[in-house]
Amino acid sequence: MIPARKPAASRSPCPVASTLxxxxxxxxxxxxxxxxxxxxxYRDLARSPERIATNILAARLLRLQSGGxxxxxxxxxxxxxSEYRLTARGRxxxxxxxxxxxxxxxxxxxxxxxxxxxxxxNRESVTP
Amino acid sequence: MIPARKPAASRSPCPVASTLxxxxxxxxxxxxxxxxxxxxxYRDLARSPERIATNILAARLLRLQSGGxxxxxxxxxxxxxSEYRLTARGRxxxxxxxxxxxxxxxxxxxxxxxxxxxxxxNRESVTP
DNA sequence: CCAATCGCTTGCAAAATGCAAGTGATATCG
DNA sequence: CGATATCACTTGCATTTTGCAAGCGATTGG
Numbered sequence: 001m002i003p004a005r006k007p008a009a010s011r012s013p014c015p016v017a018s019t020l021x022x023x024x025x026x027x028x029x030x031x032x033x034x035x036x037x038x039x040x041x042y043r044d045l046a047r048s049p050e051r052i053a054t055n056i057l058a059a060r061l062l063r064l065q066s067g068g069x070x071x072x073x074x075x076x077x078x079x080x081x082s083e084y085r086l087t088a089r090g091r092x093x094x095x096x097x098x099x100x101x102x103x104x105x106x107x108x109x110x111x112x113x114x115x116x117x118x119x120x121x122n123r124e125s126v127t128p
Numbered sequence: 129m130i131p132a133r134k135p136a137a138s139r140s141p142c143p144v145a146s147t148l149x150x151x152x153x154x155x156x157x158x159x160x161x162x163x164x165x166x167x168x169x170y171r172d173l174a175r176s177p178e179r180i181a182t183n184i185l186a187a188r189l190l191r192l193q194s195g196g197x198x199x200x201x202x203x204x205x206x207x208x209x210s211e212y213r214l215t216a217r218g219r220x221x222x223x224x225x226x227x228x229x230x231x232x233x234x235x236x237x238x239x240x241x242x243x244x245x246x247x248x249x250n251r252e253s254v255t256p
Numbered sequence: 257c258c259a260a261t262c263g264c265t266t267g268c269a270a271a272a273t274g275c276a277a278g279t280g281a282t283a284t285c286g
Numbered sequence: 287c288g289a290t291a292t293c294a295c296t297t298g299c300a301t302t303t304t305g306c307a308a309g310c311g312a313t314t315g316g
Contacts, residue, residue: 012177015232015239016161016225022236025303026152033144042263049140053305058264080312081263089235096231097144099223104143107217108150111143153272170294181274186295208281209294 022067023093027052028060029100032086032093035070038118040083064090086122150195151221155180155188157228160214160221163198166246168211192218214250 011017023029030052034045046057061084064070069090072082094117104111139145151157158180162173174185189212192198197218200210222245232239 010238011179013239014158014161014177014243015229015236015241017158017178017232018236018239019228019232020154020157024152024154024157026148029148029152030142030145033142043261046263049142050145051139053307054264055266055306056304059303078262078313092235093231095227096224099227100147101143103221103224104145104147107220108143108146110138111141111146113143115142155273171292174294181276182295183275183297184273187272206282206293 019096022063022069023096027056028064029093029097031057031060031064032069032090033097033115035084035086035090036094036097036117036122037115038121040085040121041075041077042081042084045084069093088124091122147224150197151224155184156192157221157225159185159188159192160197160218161225161243163212163214163218164222164225164245164250165243166249168213168249169203169205170209170212173212197221219250 010021023032027050030048030050031045034048039045039048042057042061045061046052046054052060061070061072065072068087070084071087072084075081075083077083101113105113138149151160155178158176158178159173162176167173167176170185170189173189174180174182180188189198189200193200196215198212198214200212203209203211205211229241233241
C-alpha cells in the first residue's frame, strides 16, 4: 500500500473527514467513475454527460495523481499526451462509488445505472 | 420512502452524480456523521473538530432539510431552538459514510475511527 | 499541405467558502 | 431581580473555487 504523496491539509484525524479532503467535491468521484468504466483519455473524460469544465478536469487529474489515486502514462495512441489509469489505491474506492450509486438509485427518482466497471481497463500494470 | 422536496439541479441521470449534487462537498457528510453519533444541537455540530463556519453550518442544515435528509423540531431542551435528527432517508446514507470511513482508515495514515452510531438518538419518531 | 481535433492553459465573471463580528433571545448565577 | 454568559443564528466582507469561453501549440487525417 502506497501512502499519499502529499498529506494535504487535514482537517482532523477522522477518516471520513480525511477522505473528504481528497475526494469531497462534485467532480472527483465522477472522474473516478469514468476511469472505472474504462475511459482513459482526456477527451473522453471531458465529454461525460455532466460536462466538466476542462480547467477543472485538468486540476482534478493533477490532484488525483498527487494523491496517488491515478497514474498518467504516455499514451500509446497519441504522442505527447497521457493516458490515465486508476492505481490500486484508486480502485479501492469502488465501495464508496457503489454505495453512492445504490443510494442514488434507491432515493433519487429518475436515476439509472448504466455504467459498468471495465475489468480489462482496470488491471494493474504499473504502480507509481 | 419520501422523495426529495427539491429535485435541485441535476447534472445527469447518473445516480452517483445525483447523489453528489446533494452531498458532494466537504461538510455535508461530516454533519451527517455527527448526527449519527447522536449530536442534535447546533452548538454541538459547530464544535466538531473540523470547525465548520457557522454560516455554512446553517446553510447546510437548510439544504439537508429541503433534501429530506434531516428534520428540525422544537428542542425540548431549549425554547425557540431546533433539534436536528436524521430521517430514514438520511440514515440510509450510513453505507456511504462507512465506506468512506473504511477507505480513510485503510489508506490515510493518522486516521482513527472514534465515533460510533448512537442507536438511541437515531430511532425513528417523526418523519416530515 | 490544410483543416480538424486533441490536450491542455489562460483570463475573467460568478458563486461558494471562510472569518469575524454582530444580534436578539434565553439560560445561569449571585 | 439583574448582570453575564451562552445559544442559535445572521451579516458583511475578503479569499478561494468554480464555470465559461477563448486561445494555443502539437498531432492527426485526408
